Amino acid sequence: MLSPAYLAVAGALLLALGPPLPAFAGRPIITGKPAPSEAAATARWLTAQNTWGVLSTISSDLSGAPFGNVVSYSDGVPGESHGIPYFYLTMLDPTARDALKDQRTSFTLSEFPLGTCGKIDPENPTCAKLTLTGKLKLVDLQSSEADLAKSALFTKHPEMKDWPKNHHFQIFKLEIENIFLIDWFGGPKPISPTEYLEYGKNQVLLKLS
């Protein structure tokens, strides 16, 4: 016979665990954060796990001031991460217009919204931050890269495929030239774009998301 206390705990556990997790596109299950010594892995993990970030351009509307804008992105279909962030932007938005005039762009991600920083402050160096700097480029819609990017974006952001056609959304990608990662005390970790992009290439699938 099960005691009431046991039943209470079991009931609580069932509620806490909830029903089986649905396969939410764009809400990847958090698998383990890499160790601080694994800089390239940590950077790739941040890119694979997040679904939005801030894209900063040189503003043509604001006489060359930096302009950060909240955007969604994807670096691969869930479970297959490539490291290159793709974006779905309209010329109605200043970021895309800026990039066509001056391609210099940075893309910034935080570990904080993933929930893995716990009670650590978002600015604490152990709550990881990643800034990818490079050139924001249009992807030719007729290319096979565009097919890959669309699939990456639309699986993680299902509503994108229904966004208004007359807004003329286009696919952009960040060609990464510099990587700034802070994931521990002691300043930014040096990671080359090659080291970042090649990470996990020898595995069949990079299971980061």
Place this chain on the structure above:
Amino acid sequence: MLSPAYLAVAGALLLALGPPLPAFAGRPIITGKPAPSEAAATARWLTAQNTWGVLSTISSDLSGAPFGNVVSYSDGVPGESHGIPYFYLTMLDPTARDALKDQRTSFTLSEFPLGTCGKIDPENPTCAKLTLTGKLKLVDLQSSEADLAKSALFTKHPEMKDWPKNHHFQIFKLEIENIFLIDWFGGPKPISPTEYLEYGKNQVLLKLS
């Protein structure tokens, strides 16, 4: 006599509700999001509710490219919001160094991490985004403004007061010159810095956070 089933549900509820909520500084309780027609109120709500964002500067390390960095901030002690974001930055970090060479800066916030966008995509215009552009300035540590800023920062980010003294953290503020808010369809809402800063001034306390 209480049935085992009742006890199970009661236990589950107790666990789900958890202990009484502690007064978490920096985790403001989400009070209602203003209506989309209330642009200044929405902008002030986003600033009051968030605790971190992305500060973008003109990078001196990267030959003038824009550089977005994850930072914590506060615009007032919990329950008393003033709209001006204050930051606690060290010269060991590129953002503070950049600002001393070129003050032009933008600060970007998203509604998404507040949890009030639900299943709406972070890039969907109804999931509000705010970019404050202006000049990032050092606050004189001997001023009364510095006392206000320290109190605003340290109540929302309690660990800051224990950050290493030898990192020489200093207080910066954003002097707002331009406001870019998207909180609905139809493009950015025009809000002047005065309209933003004056919002709620006639109330004794601006109860946004």
